Every structure is written in C-alpha cells, then in structure tokens.
Amino acid sequence: MKETKRKTQEDKRALVLQKALELFADKGFHSTTTAEIAKAAGIAKGSLFNYFENKEQLLRTIVFDTMLQMAELIDPNHDGVVTEEEFFGMIRNTFEWVGKKREFLLLYFSIVSQPTVYNLLCAELWEILDPYLKQLGAFFRQSGFEDPETEVRYFLAMLDGMSINYAMDPGNFPIEKIEKKITLYYKYQLQEINQEH
Amino acid sequence: MKETKRKTQEDKRALVLQKALELFADKGFHSTTTAEIAKAAGIAKGSLFNYFENKEQLLRTIVFDTMLQMAELIDPNHDGVVTEEEFFGMIRNTFEWVGKKREFLLLYFSIVSQPTVYNLLCAELWEILDPYLKQLGAFFRQSGFEDPETEVRYFLAMLDGMSINYAMDPGNFPIEKIEKKITLYYKYQLQEINQEH
Amino acid sequence: MKETKRKTQEDKRALVLQKALELFADKGFHSTTTAEIAKAAGIAKGSLFNYFENKEQLLRTIVFDTMLQMAELIDPNHDGVVTEEEFFGMIRNTFEWVGKKREFLLLYFSIVSQPTVYNLLCAELWEILDPYLKQLGAFFRQSGFEDPETEVRYFLAMLDGMSINYAMDPGNFPIEKIEKKITLYYKYQLQEINQEH
Amino acid sequence: MKETKRKTQEDKRALVLQKALELFADKGFHSTTTAEIAKAAGIAKGSLFNYFENKEQLLRTIVFDTMLQMAELIDPNHDGVVTEEEFFGMIRNTFEWVGKKREFLLLYFSIVSQPTVYNLLCAELWEILDPYLKQLGAFFRQSGFEDPETEVRYFLAMLDGMSINYAMDPGNFPIEKIEKKITLYYKYQLQEINQEH
DNA sequence: GATGAATGAGTTTTCATTCAT
DNA sequence: TATGAATGAAAACTCATTCAT
Numbered sequence: 040m041k042e043t044k045r046k047t048q049e050d051k052r053a054l055v056l057q058k059a060l061e062l063f064a065d066k067g068f069h070s071t072t073t074a075e076i077a078k079a080a081g082i083a084k085g086s087l088f089n090y091f092e093n094k095e096q097l098l099r100t101i102v103f104d105t106m107l108q109m110a111e112l113i114d115p116n117h118d119g120v121v122t123e124e125e126f127f128g129m130i131r132n133t134f135e136w137v138g139k140k141r142e143f144l145l146l147y148f149s150i151v152s153q154p155t156v157y158n159l160l161c162a163e164l165w166e167i168l169d170p171y172l173k174q175l176g177a178f179f180r181q182s183g184f185e186d187p188e189t190e191v192r193y194f195l196a197m198l199d200g201m202s203i204n205y206a207m208d209p210g211n212f213p214i215e216k217i218e219k220k221i222t223l224y225y226k227y228q229l230q231e232i233n234q235e236h
Numbered sequence: 237m238k239e240t241k242r243k244t245q246e247d248k249r250a251l252v253l254q255k256a257l258e259l260f261a262d263k264g265f266h267s268t269t270t271a272e273i274a275k276a277a278g279i280a281k282g283s284l285f286n287y288f289e290n291k292e293q294l295l296r297t298i299v300f301d302t303m304l305q306m307a308e309l310i311d312p313n314h315d316g317v318v319t320e321e322e323f324f325g326m327i328r329n330t331f332e333w334v335g336k337k338r339e340f341l342l343l344y345f346s347i348v349s350q351p352t353v354y355n356l357l358c359a360e361l362w363e364i365l366d367p368y369l370k371q372l373g374a375f376f377r378q379s380g381f382e383d384p385e386t387e388v389r390y391f392l393a394m395l396d397g398m399s400i401n402y403a404m405d406p407g408n409f410p411i412e413k414i415e416k417k418i419t420l421y422y423k424y425q426l427q428e429i430n431q432e433h
Numbered sequence: 434m435k436e437t438k439r440k441t442q443e444d445k446r447a448l449v450l451q452k453a454l455e456l457f458a459d460k461g462f463h464s465t466t467t468a469e470i471a472k473a474a475g476i477a478k479g480s481l482f483n484y485f486e487n488k489e490q491l492l493r494t495i496v497f498d499t500m501l502q503m504a505e506l507i508d509p510n511h512d513g514v515v516t517e518e519e520f521f522g523m524i525r526n527t528f529e530w531v532g533k534k535r536e537f538l539l540l541y542f543s544i545v546s547q548p549t550v551y552n553l554l555c556a557e558l559w560e561i562l563d564p565y566l567k568q569l570g571a572f573f574r575q576s577g578f579e580d581p582e583t584e585v586r587y588f589l590a591m592l593d594g595m596s597i598n599y600a601m602d603p604g605n606f607p608i609e610k611i612e613k614k615i616t617l618y619y620k621y622q623l624q625e626i627n628q629e630h
Numbered sequence: 631m632k633e634t635k636r637k638t639q640e641d642k643r644a645l646v647l648q649k650a651l652e653l654f655a656d657k658g659f660h661s662t663t664t665a666e667i668a669k670a671a672g673i674a675k676g677s678l679f680n681y682f683e684n685k686e687q688l689l690r691t692i693v694f695d696t697m698l699q700m701a702e703l704i705d706p707n708h709d710g711v712v713t714e715e716e717f718f719g720m721i722r723n724t725f726e727w728v729g730k731k732r733e734f735l736l737l738y739f740s741i742v743s744q745p746t747v748y749n750l751l752c753a754e755l756w757e758i759l760d761p762y763l764k765q766l767g768a769f770f771r772q773s774g775f776e777d778p779e780t781e782v783r784y785f786l787a788m789l790d791g792m793s794i795n796y797a798m799d800p801g802n803f804p805i806e807k808i809e810k811k812i813t814l815y816y817k818y819q820l821q822e823i824n825q826e827h
Numbered sequence: 828g829a830t831g832a833a834t835g836a837g838t839t840t841t842c843a844t845t846c847a848t
Numbered sequence: 849t850a851t852g853a854a855t856g857a858a859a860a861c862t863c864a865t866t867c868a869t
Contacts, residue, residue: 088840590808
C-alpha cells in the first residue's frame with residue numbers, strides 16, 4: 040500500500056521534472072512560470088513546492104540529474120581510463136544521447152550563455168565534469184596527440200557546436216553524417232600518429 | 237547646432253544599445269530590467285522608450301545590427317562569390333570577431349537556445365544569413381568537397397562550438413591554437429582534394 | 434488500556450498548547466505556522482486539527498486557560514472578598530506568576546495591542562476578569578482609598594507595565610526590587626489612611 | 631512647479647505612513663496587507679514600493695520617526711541634563727503625547743511583545759533611547775533617590791503600563807487622574823528626600 | 828525630447844486546512 | 849486516530865510601460 044503511494048509520489052515528481060524540462064527548453068527558465076509547470080504536470084500550483092523547494096532548485100535538479108547521466112557516457116566502466124575503443128564508443132554514445140536529449144541541450148545552452156545563471160551552477164558542474172575531462176586529456180596524451188589539452192578543448196567545443204545546431208534544427212541538421220565525419224577524423228588522426236612511429 | 241544635437245541623440249542611442257548588450261549578455265534578457273539599462277546608459281527610465289519602442293525591439297535591434305556586421309565577414313566584397321583566399325580570410329575574421337564580440341555571442345546563444353524566443357527572430361535571421369550560406373556551399377562544392385551541404389553545417393557548427401566555449405571561458409579557451417587547428421584542417425582538406433585530381 | 438490512551442491523548446494536547454504558546458510568544462501568532470507547532474509537539478501537521486478546530490481556537494484555548502489560572506491569583510479562596518492579607522498575597526502571587534509565565538505575557542500583550550484581534554477575545558476576557566476587578570475595587574473602597582475605581586485602574590496598569598517590561602527583558606529588569614517597591618507603596622498608603630482616622 | 635510636485639510626493643508619502651500606522655495599530659503588522667495600505671492611501675498597489683523599499687522598511691520608518699519625536703519629550707532643550715522642572719514637564723508631555731498617539735502605542739506594544747519582530751528594531755531603538763535613559767538616571771541620582779537605576783525602570787514601566795491601558799481602552803481609562811497621581815507621587819518623593827536632609 | 832512617478836498585471840511562494848489512506 | 853500530500857486563496861513584490869509635466 041505504502042509502496043504504491045511512494046511510487047505515485049515519485050512518478051509525480053518525475054513528471055514535474057519532465058514537464059519543467061520541456062517548458063524550460065521551449066521558453067527558457069525565466070519565461071516559464073511555476074504555474075505553467077504545475078498545470079502541465081497536472082498538479083496544483085502550490086503542490087509544486089511540496090516536491091521542490093523553489094524554482095531554482097527544480098532547475099538544479101534537472102541539470103545535475105541529467106549531467107550525471109551524461110557523465111556516464113564518457114567513462115562507463117568507471118575505471119578512470121579511456122581506451123581507444125571507449126573513446127569511439129563515447130562519440131557514439133554522445134551522439135545518441137544528443138538525439139534523445141534535445142530538450143536538455145537547449146536548456147543547458149541557455150543556461151551556460153547567461154553568466155549570472157551559469158555561475159550559480161558552475162562550480163557543481165565542473166565538479167562533475169572535471170574527472171572526465173582529465174581522463175580525456177590522458178587518452179589524447181597516451182595516444183600521442185601533440186597538444187592534448189587543446190585537443191580536449193577542441194573536441195568538446197566541436198561536440199557542443201554539433202549539439203546546439205542539432206538541438207536548434209533537429210529536422211535538418213545531418214547529425215548522422217556529422218557523427219561519421221568526426222569519427223573518421225579521429226580514426227584518421229590516430230592512424231597518422233601510429234604511422235609516424 | 238541641430239547637427240550636434242542629432243549627434244548626441246545618436247550617441248545616446250548607441251550607448252543604450254551597448255549597455256543593453258552588456259547587461260543582456262551578463263544576466264540574460266529577462267533578468268535585465270529596462271530601469272537597469274537606462275541607468276547604465278545614464279538616461280531616465282522613461283527616456284528609453286523614446287529610443288526604442290519596447291524592450292523586445294531593443295533586443296531585435298541589437299541582434300540584427302550585429303548580425304549584419306557579422307555577415308560582412310563572409311563575403312566582404314559583396315560579389316556573391318567566395319574564393320579560397322576569402323574563405324581563409326573569413327575564418328580569420330570570424331575568430332577576430334569572436335574575440336571582440338564575446339558579449340554578443342553570449343546573448344546570441346541564449347536566444348537561439350530558447351525556441352520561443354528564437355522563433356521570433358528566426359525568419360529574419362535566416363534572411364540575413366541565407367545568401368552567405370549558399371555562397372559557402374558553392375565554395376565547398378567548387379572546391380570539390382564530396383558533400384558540400386554537410387560541410388557547411390559542420391563548418392558553422394564547429395565555429396559555433398568554438399565561439400560559445402570561448403565566450404564562456406575567454407581566459408582559458410586556447411582560441412588562437414584552435415583557429416590554427418581549423419585553418420590547417422581546411423588547408424589540408426583542400427590539398428588532399430587537389431592531389432586526388 | 435483506554436485510560437492510558439486517553440492520558441496520552443491529553444498529554445499530547447497539553448504539549449501542543451505548550452509548544453504553541455512558546456512559538457506564539459517568540460514569533461507572534463501570525464508568523465507561527467501550524468506546521469511548526471505540530472513539529473515542535475512531535476505530531477503530524479494534520480493531527481493538529483484533531484485536537485483543535487483551527488489555529489484561532491488553539492489561540493483562544495491558550496489564552497482562556499491561562500487567564501483562568503491567573504484569575505485564581507486574585508481571589509484564591511473564591512469567597513468573593515479580598516482581605517488586606519489576600520491583597521498583598523495577590524501582589525506576591527502575581528509577581529511569581531509573571532516570573533513563570535513570561536511567554537504568556539508576551540502573547541497576551543501582542544494580542545491586546547491589536548484591536549481587531551483583541552475584540553475577538555475581549556468579551557470573554559472581561560467576563561473572566563470582571564468579578565475580580567469588582568472585588569479589587571471593593572477592597573480599595575473598604576480600605577478607605579479616595580478614588581477606588583481609579584486606584585484599580587492604576588494598580589492593574591502598573592502591574593501590566595511591570596509585566597511587559599520584565600517579559601521583554603527578563604535578564605535585566607529588577608523584578609524583585611520592583612515588587613518590594615510596590616508592596617511598600619501600598620503598605621504605606623494603607624498606613625497613611627489608617628493614621629488619618 | 632517642481633516644488634509643488636515634490637510637495638505632493640511628500641504629502642502622499644506622509645499619507646501612506648499615516649494610513650499604514652492606522653492599519654498596523656488596528657490589525658497588527660502581519661494582518662495588514664500592502665494592498666490595503668495602498669488602497670487606504672489612495673494609490674496603486676505597486677506605488678507603495680516607490681515610497682518604501684518594502685513592508686518592513688515602512689514599519690521601521692513609522693517606528694523610528696515617531697520614536698525620535700518622542701525622545702524629544704524627555705530632554706527638549708538637548709542640554710543633556712534633566713532638571714526637576716523638566717522632569718515634571720516630561721511627565722506632562724508624555725501623557726499629552728500618549729493621548730495623541732494612541733495608534734502608535736498599540737503598534738509599539740504589538741512590536742515589542744513579539745521578540746522576533748522586536749529584535750529587528752531593538753538595536754536601533756536602544757540607540758535612540760539610551761542617552762535619555764542615562765539622563766533620567768542622572769536626574770534620579772542627583773535628586774537623592776536611593777536606587778536610581780531601579781527608579782528609572784520603575785518609572786518607565788509605569789508609563790508603559792498607563793500607555794497600553796489607555797491605548798486599549800481610551801474611552802474609560804482615567805488618564806488625567808492617573809497623570810495627577812503619578813505627578814503627586816514624584817512631588818511627594820522629592821519632598822520627602824529634601825526633608826530627610 | 829526628457830523625466831520619473833504611477834500603474835496593475837503577473838510572478839513566486841506560503842500556509843491553513845482538507846481528506847484519502 | 850494519525851498521517852502527510854494536495855490544495856488554492858492570498859501575500860509581497862517586480863517591472864515594462866505610460867503620461868503629465
């Protein structure tokens with residue numbers, strides 16, 4: 040009995056998160072009212088605040104929950120090391136994820152492009168991402184890239200660029216072709232490096 | 237006399253645009269109040285509405301003015317054709333512009349990542365950009381790229397990715413190294429294609 | 434079994450009254466939430482309304498219960514007459530009570546200083562107090578005071594003044610010295626009157 | 631022209647203060663809504679916040695403005711010394727003021743009887759009152775009172791008691807007779823002290 | 828044209844109370 | 849009887865915009 044109740048509770052909470060994400064992604068955080076979110080989730084205005092302390096906490100929950108999911112993509116087996124296979128798997132996973140999480144991407148970019156909002160989340164975001172960036176750097180270094188730090192930056196920036204362009208125009212952006220292009224690019228780079236030695 | 241006055245008027249208007257851009261970039265459009273903008277520009281709250289019909293028009297003015305400037309970078313001599321030299325000049329100009337227009341970039345990305353805001357500007361934005369994209373496509377086609385449409389998308393997405401990463405973290409993002417990397421990449425591509433024939 | 438249960442019930446109710454008084458005294462009636470009271474009393478939010486119809490009834494219960502206790506001080510043996518001994522005993526008891534019921538005093542004064550709240554309780558309060566005031570008036574008259582009605586008002590107002598000052602600053606207000614002062618004042622008055630005759 | 635405008639502004643502000651005081655005194659601070667105050671003052675809901683930063687600041691303004699007025703009563707010529715004549719003048723002024731400021735008194739007692747509200751104002755209140763209390767203490771000491779500190783506390787507590795009783799029941803409380811009683815009491819005390827020497 | 832006080836719709840959030848379990 | 853999730857009315861406060869001066 041109680042089990043069922045808790046289940047329902049959690050379902051409701053998840054529904055609020057989902058609807059909030061959709062609305063935030065569509066209209067932006069500030070232009071979405073808590074009343075709208077509540078209505079979309081089929082609950083009363085006041086009930087929203089039984090689930091989340093306030094609107095900002097709701098945002099944080101969405102962002103961190105999803106960031107943690109995403110972080111998994113980079114080093115799925117948690118061994119702290121990224122192999123070549125895992126690297127290409129990561130590209131694969133990232134593009135797959137981008138295809139599924141369009142809404143989150145929009146929200147994410149709308150946040151990071153507003154410094155005063157970004158700064159609220161910045162520290163915690165980096166805490167999540169930092170270890171993975173280091174592993175990525177280590178991978179590029181071991182693989183023999185000349186300037187692995189720059190390569191990490193370039194790689195991530197490129198993924199950001201693809202993500203935002205896909206998120207903005209999912210119907211027309213040729214996401215699969217671009218994934219192939221990037222995969223080939225790195226395959227080629229690694230091959231070149233191997234030939235040098 | 238009148239000349240001077242008009243000059244002052246226009247200076248004020250330009251100052252409002254500048255200060256509004258700074259504030260929008262920092263706090264986001266919605267979190268910036270018209271009162272703040274007026275104060276930053278040294279005019280009265282009510283005077284703002286002598287220069288701009290409303291807050292949204294102010295935003296549009298900023299965006300379109302700057303987009304037009306940016307469009308210049310792609311085909312500076314307006315001949316409708318992009319030569320190889322112009323292409324690399326464009327990369328150069330773009331990175332230079334990114335370095336100077338960090339604030340606009342933040343604003344731009346915060347807008348495009350909010351569909352309901354983006355849709356308001358979308359049509360006009362594409363009207364500005366479309367001819368240039370076509371020229372870019374034509375350039376890639378003429379240069380022998382296999383899939384010029386995808387190449388345009390890839391190229392622009394990559395620039396977006398670099399721009400947003402630089403805008404978010406201008407102190408650490410290795411913008412010059414990355415510019416070089418991209419330039420080399422296209423130099424290499426063009427060279428490869430030429431060798432094939 | 435049932436006995437024990439009822440006991441527990443009543444204990445809980447008493448605990449709610451006690452905790453509510455503490456919170457009302459500290460933060461005021463309106464700034465104290467029913468949730469806080471419930472938590473302080475170790476019961477669920479909803480359970481509060483099993484004990485008391487609503488928040489206002491809870492307040493009324495606290496006030497009238499305590500007022501009835503206080504009324505006892507004036508005429509402890511219920512014989513409707515106040516002797517000289519009882520009068521000084523009353524002063525003694527009042528000061529003792531003030532020392533113990535600081536929280537109630539704060540609540541009481543916060544209520545009576547809000548006419549629209551006071552008016553809700555006014556009639557019932559006077560019903561409780563009126564007989565005692567009459568007896569006090571009778572005592573002053575019998576003792577030969579010139580203007581016994583004014584003396585009653587003066588006496589009670591003075592006690593109010595002492596009470597509120599003690600309640601506001603219990604650490605520093607010299608309550609014992611002041612009790613002695615007032616006792617001496619009335620001893621002196623009664624002595625003077627007796628000498629006159 | 632501008633002069634007239636500023637005048638009107640200040641009149642409005644004063645009207646808001648007046649109406650707010652009336653409402654706070656009648657219903658208490660928390661039970662009075664800003665909308666009610668605005669309506670009572672004949673302005674729009676939002677306009678209230680052009681005059682006062684927030685509801686709390688409005689309260690503070692009322693309290694401190696009036697407290698400063700009241701402080702004047704104690705040492706009107708600001709010489710830092712209270713003579714016997716000034717002392718009796720002070721009693722006179724205080725009672726006169728009590729008669730005029732019933733509303734403020736209710737507000738004042740409703741504030742001081744709510745510790746969490748009182749603490750907000752406490753420090754500043756004491757800053758205003760402290761010098762006067764010291765002068766009053768000095769007066770009692772110079773006049774030969776045995777325990778001047780206790781006398782100050784007693785005197786002020788008594789005035790508080792009279793004030794609150796009058797404020798609660800202005801129609802029936804025999805304020806003039808009581809003023810006379812207190813004046814006589816201190817006349818008598820001073821006379822007694824003089825006879826001792 | 829410039830000003831800034833006035834406006835009121837709109838926003839987040841609170842909380843006493845209800846009621847299904 | 850006890851619970852605590854759900855409710856929605858109401859509150860403080862914000863802010864783009866207007867308009868009289």
